[in-house]
Amino acid sequence: MLSLALRDGVRLRALEVWHAQEFAAHLDRAREHIRPWVGAAFVTDDVAGARATLRRYGESGAADGARLYGIWRDGVLVGGVMYVHFSEALGSCEIGCWLEPSAEGQGLVTAACGALLDWAFTARGLHRAEWHCRADNARSSAVAERLGMSLEGVRREAWPYEGRRYDKQLWAVLAPEYAHPGG
Ligand SMILES: CC(C)(COP(=O)(O)OP(=O)(O)OC[C@H]1O[C@@H](n2cnc3c(N)ncnc32)[C@H](O)[C@@H]1OP(=O)(O)O)[C@@H](O)C(=O)NCCC(=O)NCCS
Structure with missing residues (x-):
């Protein structure tokens, strides 16, 4: 299985249709915590709904668009990150994230988003990465800031x-502004 070690015991890997059962169980732990802050279509309430989300991202990824990745801590799916949009033609992407409550406060999402920014800017040559969040979602804005993003405006x-x-806040970072971890 292809996966990226974010740190000891924490791995980032593609979240795919075959994870539907595991994803649905994770959503049971995360649902009420994430519901106010993420798109309604993401907060499904059974395995069929979870599978539909994974399939939608899988099909989009096959067309080089949106992609979904899970964060596993000690073998348990505790959250994830995604390219909400990904466009090589426009040279831009949008990144999103979520965690179940037990995984907050450990830097997992900042590390996982760093991996997505690295891939977008370095491997794929994109120029711009966006972050959209509710203006009162302080923990989400803090991630955008930790990633070196600038607040560009409020819708x-x-x-x-x-x-x-x-x-709704719009944050973004451009490739030349992005400080690669350790670089
Ligand atoms: C948004 C969300 C993913 C942020 O989670 P988070 O745990 O605050 O973010 P990170 O994983 O980057 O962790 C940062 C926290 O870990 C701490 N931390 C510990 N070790 C760390 C490390 N090695 N590196 C960075 N931060 C670390 C930081 O101090 C910070 O905690 P603090 O805010 O209490 O000071 C989470 O609150 C969530 O799932 N919210 C509901 C869904 C949601 O809002 N999604 C985003 C929609 S736009």
């Missing part, structure tokens, strides 16, 4: 959730 009331509309 006012662009995020509807449970009858209210929230502002």
Whole structure:
């Protein structure tokens, strides 16, 4: 199995259709924690829904578009990161992330997103990586900042959730600005 060691006991690898059962069990642990902050279509509530998400990303990845990766800590799927969008033609991508509560506060997502930025900028020659989040999602904004992204603007009331509309932040980093870990 191809996977990348992020640190001792923590691995990043493609999250694929065959993980549907494991992904659904993880979502059971993560659902209420992530629901306010991620796209509604991502928060499915059974194995069929989880499989549909994995299949959608798998098909998109096969077309060199969006891709999904899981973070396994001590063999347990605890979260993940994704290219929400990936376009070689435009030279840009958007990165997203989530964790179940037990995995917060350990730097796992910052490390995993660093791997995605490395691949996008170094292996694929992209120029720009974006990060979109609810403006009141302080933990998400903090990840964008740790990745060296700049806040480029706020789309006012662009995020509807449970009858209210929230502002949405747009963060981004350009390839020449990105400080490669250890480099
Ligand atoms: C957004 C989210 C993934 C951020 O998780 P996180 O654990 O705060 O982010 P990281 O994995 O980068 O970890 C950073 C934290 O680990 C700590 N940390 C520990 N070791 C670290 C290390 N080696 N490197 C970096 N940070 C480390 C940092 O101090 C920070 O903790 P603090 O904020 O309490 O100071 C998480 O809050 C989440 O899943 N939220 C719900 C879903 C969501 O909002 N997704 C994003 C949608 S835009």
